[in-house]
Amino acid sequence: MIENFEKKRYESFGIDLNNFCKETMIKRFENVHVTGINVLILIYKMPVVTVTNKGVYLPPTAVKTDLEYNSMVGMILKAGADAYKGEQFPSGPYAKVGDWVIFPRGSSLQAKYEDEPIIMVEDFKIKLIVEDPSKVSR
Secondary structure, three states: OHHHOOHHHHHHHOOOOOOOOHHHHHHHOOOOOOOOOEEEEEEOOOOOOOEOOOOOEOOHHHOOOOOOOOOOEEEEEEEOOOOOOOOOOOOOOOOOOOOEEEOOOOOOEEEEEOOEEEEEEEHHHOOEEEOOHHHOOO
């Protein structure tokens, strides 16, 4: 439910896939209009570790608070009206809203929207669909 969404949780701690709700995140972007062949993608952020798997709490100086975005994997939030149309896509769309996808780094415009890191890529730049973005590394 969008009413219970805690924006800062994702900004501060990355995306914990066990507690991440795709539908809630997609709903947050319902009033954003994507143009042309562009695809709006939420950049995946690894969760920040504050406690080790043995239960040891890490001091603030040991916790990486400036999240390093894995800017080559993310979740499709929206697609423009002309995305995945034409001769270039004879079998239709390669990916859909809610898919975790891989795309070339530095290929498009990166920004933040309501503290969420997003990227706009052209439809043809999406190269792979993955089940688990946490398994992707540079």
